[in-house]
Amino acid sequence: MIFEKRTERIFLAIFFLIALCIPLFLEDNSFFVGKATTILILAVFVMSLDFLVGRVGLVTLGHALFYGLGGYLFVILTPEYEAVNFWVYAVYILAISALIALVVGVVVLRTSGIYFIMITLAISQMAYYFFFDSLEFGGNDGLFIFMKPETSIFGLNFLNLDNPTHFYYLSLLAVLVTLLAIKITLRSRFGRIVEASRLNPERTEALGYNIFAFRLISYIIGSTLAAYAGLLFALQYGYVNPQFMTWEMSGTALVMSILGGMGTIYGAILGTITYEGLQYSFEHLSEDWMLLMGGAIILMVLLLRKGLAGYLEKLLEK
Amino acid sequence: MSTELIFVQLVNGIQYGLLLFLIASGLTLVFGVMGILNLAHGSMYMVGAYLVWYFVSITGSFTLSALLSAVIALGLGILIERVLIQRLYNRNHLDQVLLTIGMIFVFNSLQSILWGNDPYGVAVPDTLGGSVPFTDNSSYPIYRIFAALICIAIAAALYFVVSKTRLGMLIRAGESNREMVEALGVNIKSLYTIVFAIGVMLAAVSGIIAAPMRSIVPGMGESVLITCFVVVVIGGMGSIKGAFVGALLVGVISTFAAVLMPSMSNMIIYIFMILVLLVKPQGLFAK
Amino acid sequence: MSRIKTLAGAVLATTLTAGLSTTTVAAAGETVKVGLMLPFSGIYAQLGEAGRDGLKLALKEHAEQLHGTKIEYIELDTEAKPSRAPELASSLLNQHEADFVIGPVHSGVAMGMIKMLRGKDTIMIIPNAGSAAATGPLCSPNVFRTSFSSWQPSYPMGKVALEKGYKKVYAISWNYGMGRESLDAFAESFEAGGGEIVEKVLLPFPSTNFQSHVSDIADENPDAVFTFFAGGGAIKFVKDYDAMGLRGKIPLLGSGFLTEGTLQAQGEAAEGVMTGLHYAEQLDVPKNQAFREAFNTEYGHYPDIYAVQGYDAGQAIANTIGELNGDISDKKAVISTMEKLTIDSPRGEFTFSRAHNPIQNIYLREVKDGVNVVQSVAAAALEDPARGCKL
Numbered sequence: 003m004i005f006e007k008r009t010e011r012i013f014l015a016i017f018f019l020i021a022l023c024i025p026l027f028l029e030d031n032s033f034f035v036g037k038a039t040t041i042l043i044l045a046v047f048v049m050s051l052d053f054l055v056g057r058v059g060l061v062t063l064g065h066a067l068f069y070g071l072g073g074y075l076f077v078i079l080t081p082e083y084e085a086v087n088f089w090v091y092a093v094y095i096l097a098i099s100a101l102i103a104l105v106v107g108v109v110v111l112r113t114s115g116i117y118f119i120m121i122t123l124a125i126s127q128m129a130y131y132f133f134f135d136s137l138e139f140g141g142n143d144g145l146f147i148f149m150k151p152e153t154s155i156f157g158l159n160f161l162n163l164d165n166p167t168h169f170y171y172l173s174l175l176a177v178l179v180t181l182l183a184i185k186i187t188l189r190s191r192f193g194r195i196v197e198a199s200r201l202n203p204e205r206t207e208a209l210g211y212n213i214f215a216f217r218l219i220s221y222i223i224g225s226t227l228a229a230y231a232g233l234l235f236a237l238q239y240g241y242v243n244p245q246f247m248t249w250e251m252s253g254t255a256l257v258m259s260i261l262g263g264m265g266t267i268y269g270a271i272l273g274t275i276t277y278e279g280l281q282y283s284f285e286h287l288s289e290d291w292m293l294l295m296g297g298a299i300i301l302m303v304l305l306l307r308k309g310l311a312g313y314l315e316k317l318l319e320k
Numbered sequence: 321m322s323t324e325l326i327f328v329q330l331v332n333g334i335q336y337g338l339l340l341f342l343i344a345s346g347l348t349l350v351f352g353v354m355g356i357l358n359l360a361h362g363s364m365y366m367v368g369a370y371l372v373w374y375f376v377s378i379t380g381s382f383t384l385s386a387l388l389s390a391v392i393a394l395g396l397g398i399l400i401e402r403v404l405i406q407r408l409y410n411r412n413h414l415d416q417v418l419l420t421i422g423m424i425f426v427f428n429s430l431q432s433i434l435w436g437n438d439p440y441g442v443a444v445p446d447t448l449g450g451s452v453p454f455t456d457n458s459s460y461p462i463y464r465i466f467a468a469l470i471c472i473a474i475a476a477a478l479y480f481v482v483s484k485t486r487l488g489m490l491i492r493a494g495e496s497n498r499e500m501v502e503a504l505g506v507n508i509k510s511l512y513t514i515v516f517a518i519g520v521m522l523a524a525v526s527g528i529i530a531a532p533m534r535s536i537v538p539g540m541g542e543s544v545l546i547t548c549f550v551v552v553v554i555g556g557m558g559s560i561k562g563a564f565v566g567a568l569l570v571g572v573i574s575t576f577a578a579v580l581m582p583s584m585s586n587m588i589i590y591i592f593m594i595l596v597l598l599v600k601p602q603g604l605f606a607k
Numbered sequence: 608m609s610r611i612k613t614l615a616g617a618v619l620a621t622t623l624t625a626g627l628s629t630t631t632v633a634a635a636g637e638t639v640k641v642g643l644m645l646p647f648s649g650i651y652a653q654l655g656e657a658g659r660d661g662l663k664l665a666l667k668e669h670a671e672q673l674h675g676t677k678i679e680y681i682e683l684d685t686e687a688k689p690s691r692a693p694e695l696a697s698s699l700l701n702q703h704e705a706d707f708v709i710g711p712v713h714s715g716v717a718m719g720m721i722k723m724l725r726g727k728d729t730i731m732i733i734p735n736a737g738s739a740a741a742t743g744p745l746c747s748p749n750v751f752r753t754s755f756s757s758w759q760p761s762y763p764m765g766k767v768a769l770e771k772g773y774k775k776v777y778a779i780s781w782n783y784g785m786g787r788e789s790l791d792a793f794a795e796s797f798e799a800g801g802g803e804i805v806e807k808v809l810l811p812f813p814s815t816n817f818q819s820h821v822s823d824i825a826d827e828n829p830d831a832v833f834t835f836f837a838g839g840g841a842i843k844f845v846k847d848y849d850a851m852g853l854r855g856k857i858p859l860l861g862s863g864f865l866t867e868g869t870l871q872a873q874g875e876a877a878e879g880v881m882t883g884l885h886y887a888e889q890l891d892v893p894k895n896q897a898f899r900e901a902f903n904t905e906y907g908h909y910p911d912i913y914a915v916q917g918y919d920a921g922q923a924i925a926n927t928i929g930e931l932n933g934d935i936s937d938k939k940a941v942i943s944t945m946e947k948l949t950i951d952s953p954r955g956e957f958t959f960s961r962a963h964n965p966i967q968n969i970y971l972r973e974v975k976d977g978v979n980v981v982q983s984v985a986a987a988a989l990e991d992p993a994r995g996c997k998l
Contacts, residue, residue: 114601117603125590127590135811141787144754239694251690289647297425321828328826330820355984439872440871459826460852533841534842535842538649539650576819578820
């Protein structure tokens with residue numbers, strides 16, 4: 003069983019049950035289908051960050067670089083007025099993202115701790131300025147994706163991305179695949195060495211493992227997953243903007259994953275839903291929603307020692 | 321570029337760098353002693369600027385307002401440390417990051433509630449108004465020279481306190497060995513409170529000094545935060561000397577980049593930082 | 608104080624409702640839903656609030672035109688973040704089914720909104736963002752603008768510079784849509800008349816480290832400087848320009864936002880700055896005086912340009928509802944009615960161009976004793992060329 007904890011199994015069962023049913027009660031064009039889709043996409047992004055920060059021990063403030071890249075790569079690679087095949091291009095985009103992550107990773111992984119935070123931040127800010135300043139990529143206005151890709155596999159077409167409910171299920175599938183991919187990675191021999199090198203780098207090194215290589219591969223996995231989330235986010239509304247790769251975006255994701263319970267992976271889903279839910283409620287309540295949001299974050303840090311997942315575990319594990 | 325213009329830009333760069341040092345010094349001090357990464361440091365800079373603007377609009381006196389604001393900032397620092405930060409000392413560093421992000425939200429919101437969202441400016445105090453002739457076409461404002469001198473004075477004072485006084489000794493000891501400081505019979509809790517409050521006050525004082533030279537607007541805290549981190553990281557986290565050198569380097573480099581290649585000037589400091597970290601992964605003056 | 612009360616209420620409401628969606632009070636008779644997508648927090652918050660206040664004042668003043676229809680407002684904070692724009696626009700479109708959407712301030716957000724709202728039944732009225740694309744290549748029957756295109760305030764300034772006898776101009780702005788488009792518009796008329804841009808500098812947005820550029824200007828010694836900056840950047844630039852001793856030596860020209868809502872903060876440093884804009888606070892138009900007093904009575908302070916633009920968005924809605932006798936169910940009729948309106952704006956009357964951008968006067972103003980004093984009409988009934996618009 004790759005889900006070791008009881009809490010985890012209970013939460014995920016309830017989550018997927020509800021998530022599967024949500025569209026049944028809503029119209030296709032309902033705002034809430036769109037909102038729920040965005041939350042799912044963000045959850046993929048936050049899970050990929052949680053993997054890096056909580057499990058591999060790479061605290062990055064530049065993760066949004068790949069989130070933004072996913073969308074921009076799609077705009078750059080595809081012709082403007084022709085529907086391309088989603089799966090084919092997803093593979094291209096993820097391959098290019100992995101390659102970029104490899105190059106970036108070789109540079110940033112030479113540092114650690116706070117210096118790693120800053121160097122990842124620096125690289126994502128540079129990418130942000132590159133797109134912000136470039137006329138050919140729409141500058142600060144960003145770019146539109148005019149044609150949504152089609153999704154046929156071997157001539158079978160069961161998903162229509164123009165239909166919000168279909169898009170929702172595509173995003174839910176992304177959550178499931180990401181969750182399984184991370185969990186299986188962590189359970190493997192590879193994953194155990196990665197975790198060992200977070201907990202005790204010297205000893206892992208002494209056992210003859212090349213920590214750098216293990217971290218690099220993990221960084222590529224996390225970054226590629228983030229790019230997939232970014233691709234979905236860009237396609238949902240057909241729009242990319244350099245702001246998607248700012249450090250604020252990375253920071254928000256970090257907040258979501260710490261809130262959820264660092265390193266628990268399923269906590270990332272919980273954190274994303276909680277953060278987005280709180281923000282939505284506060285915004286509709288008061289113009290000064292930021293004060294409520296800030297207060298809620300501070301309270302949760304003070305009260306919850308290991309995030310929301312930690313709290314749930316205290317209730318449910320015996 | 322003529323030699324004259326190079327000289328002018330060098331002066332501009334040093335002046336900017338000195339101000340950057342003042343903002344960054346508090347950040348590096350707090351990190352060095354307490355190991356806390358205070359993302360709300362920029363908010364304290366904002367608080368300083370807004371406070372001095374507010375008091376000047378009431379009292380009309382810049383000096384009085386500056387003193388009042390600095391004292392309030394010190395009090396605010398003590399309060400934040402005692403009520404919030406103290407509870408997180410034996411927690412994960414990321415919890416501290418999350419806490420300080422929550423504080424950014426709160427301070428931005430309070431700024432909007434208390435002072436509104438209009439942009440404000442503080443007039444240069446009369447005694448420091450005027451300027452000295454500089455080149456054929458331009459002059460240099462006395463206030464900016466004064467601001468640079470204040471920054472140098474504070475840098476010197478910090479150096480003196482850290483290297484020559486009992487408090488400084490404790491600070492240096494606290495960086496390397498918490499238990500030893502405790503063993504000396506010093507209450508480490510009070511030491512932390514003092515250091516954090518000084519850090520907050522340094523940020524606020526930078527805001528106060530910068531107020532007459534810049535615009536006081538929502539979001540001004542976040543805009544200095546990242547530059548400030550770049551400075552501290554280039555110098556080596558926790559090193560005051562490093563922050564000083566880092567600030568001057570960033571100040572001068574970004575000033576020249578802004579003129580020579582304006583379209584690249586935002587990237588330049590990041591590129592510089594990455595180069596520094598590739599050669600010295602712990603910054604220039606790593607401990 | 609009242610805001611603190613609202614806050615307390617909000618906290619209470621959170622605990623009670625655990626935060627569901629907005630509670631909608633069902634109104635008797637027809638209800639027109641007006642969605643606002645403006646920044647109420649962050650750097651642009653003041654612009655968002657001013658636009659909202661102006662809008663609400665207009666709809667309140669024109670209550671008798673509304674034929675008993677009730678106005679329901681839905682206010683969403685964009686935080687000036689483009690990433691949230693499509694989602695919020697979708698909320699107004701699908702969740703609240705707004706008849707009119709007012710927003711935004713920020714042009715990146717405008718793109719996200721237009722993506723959602725283009726070609727839909729909901730009418731979108733832009734009360735600020737000047738991005739050329741919105742009434743250019745992306746123009747749409749249901750998208751209107753009551754503010755300006757970035758081209759409008761800057762284009763006439765080229766002619767002004769030539770008339771003043773300036774031959775060599777140093778142009779400086781931020782490297783983003785509004786900045787680039789402003790400098791290009793200035794250069795278009797200035798170079799056509801034989802002027803020369805000796806240097807064109809585009810700084811990374813939103814950097815306000817201007818001192819080195821001011822030194823560079825002093826070294827270059829042009830006949831004049833043309834610039835677009837707004838808000839905090841405008842304050843900082845004008846102050847640096849003065850502090851380095853250039854005020855009074857090299858004339859400073861700009862797109863009007865350089866001295867809008869910033870004069871108090873700029874103080875004496877702004878004296879003598881000449882700018883072009885579609886409005887001036889002291890504009891001698893009867894409607895302007897009436898508006899300013901009404902606004903002050905309502906909100907306790909005088910309005911700025913952003914309030915005027917919001918006010919005119921409100922007037923556009925009220926006049927349209929009035930002409931249609933309160934029946935706005937036929938969206939084609941709503942669009943064609945709005946297209947033909949003449950808005951009695953505090954800036955002087957204006958009509959909409961084929962691309963739905965105001966055809967309006969641009970005034971040349973000069974700062975004297977802390978006020979933008981109108982010198983002349985730099986361009987009368989100026990229409991944006993709407994390049995790329997197929998309407």
